[in-house]
Amino acid sequence: MGTLPTSLPGGTWTLGDLRVTRFGYGAMQLAGPGVMGPPADHDGALAVLREAVDLGITHIDTADAYGPRVTNRLIRQALHPYPESLHIVTKVGAIRDRQGGWPPARKPEDLRRAVHENLETLDLEMLDLVNLRLGNAEGPQPEPVAEAFETLVELQQQGLIRHLGVSNATAEQVAEAQAIAPIVCVQNLYNLAHRNDDELIDRLAEEGIAYVPFFPLGGFSPLQSSVLSAVAARLEATPMSVALAWLLRRSPNILLIPGTSSVAHLRENVAGAGLPLSGEELAELDRIGR
Ligand SMILES: NC(=O)c1ccc[n+]([C@@H]2O[C@H](COP(=O)([O-])OP(=O)(O)OC[C@H]3O[C@@H](n4cnc5c(N)ncnc54)[C@H](OP(=O)(O)O)[C@@H]3O)[C@@H](O)[C@H]2O)c1
Secondary structure (H helix, E strand, O other), X not given: OOOOOOOOOOOEEEEOOEEEEOEOEEHHHHOOHHHXXXXXXXXXXXXXXXXXXXXXXXXXXXXXXXXXXXXXXXXXHHHOOOOOOOEEEEEEOXXXXXXXXXOEOOOHHHXXXXXXXXHHHHOOOOEEEEEEEOOXXXXXXXOOOHHHHHHHHHHHHOOOEEEEEEEOOOHXXXXXXXXXXXXXXXXXXXXXXXXXXXXXXXXXXHHOXXXXXXXXXXXXXXXXXXXXXXXXXXXXXXXXXXXXXXXXXXXXXXXXXXXXXXXXXXXXXXXXXXXXXXXXHHHHHHOOOO
């Protein structure tokens, strides 16, 4: 377990029994265009992963569906044997089709196969944390989670998974999963402009469960807001720095996994997330997505 003190903005959080830096790294951007195929710059992708660890980041988010299998293999090539403090979080529940779509794959046999593929591509005997990805590319969908989540619980009982989480989930699905077995995180779409999960974040914070926003910088379409741009200009910072710093201040259970394929952007994001924001600036930013 990572116990090293960190100077990364936001300090650390404990996922179950795993200490991670609140500033993590989302590896999805390392696969090729459309998150399919190899990266344009293979060595550059390895350099980003190594830089993340050198900066002290101990939480990397991935999925076997990225590439597919490309991102996991890059992580393994760049970082295996993994430092003891590093925790790789993966997700199962969707695969890729020939068109680059993300069809759901949540039957018990799909999930078993996906967990074994993640173990193999990452070269691990146990996965630290597996998120069950629900819904579809349009977002969370109201569907039962029991059969799929129980399959992951079985794999956990077999010693293949340490902790469980859910992703792209409604608040009802989060509760449904929690009634079956403990979860340590929820990974959903959330950023300054997309605030659907405000209530869920606060409930999870009270329960000591992490909330991990995906697309913290807007994902494939960068966050655009005149208020964000104005605050950033006043602080002589980038909108991305302000967006990350705001997330760290939003709630102590928020863990950052901004994605980038660039070492320079990774360094910028680490520095930017530590940007001090005044109460006035926080209030101004808070109004963007309301
Ligand atoms: N559970 C799910 O369903 C789900 C869905 C999507 C994503 N995720 C996870 O969430 C993570 C984060 O999402 P994301 O990477 O898609 O979106 P994001 O973090 O919101 O944004 C990434 C984009 O921002 C750009 N960027 C990052 N830092 C920058 C900087 N300093 N200056 C300029 N541009 C910058 C990146 O381009 P460059 O490469 O050029 O820096 C990239 O295009 C993913 O890596 C993945 O692990 C999960």
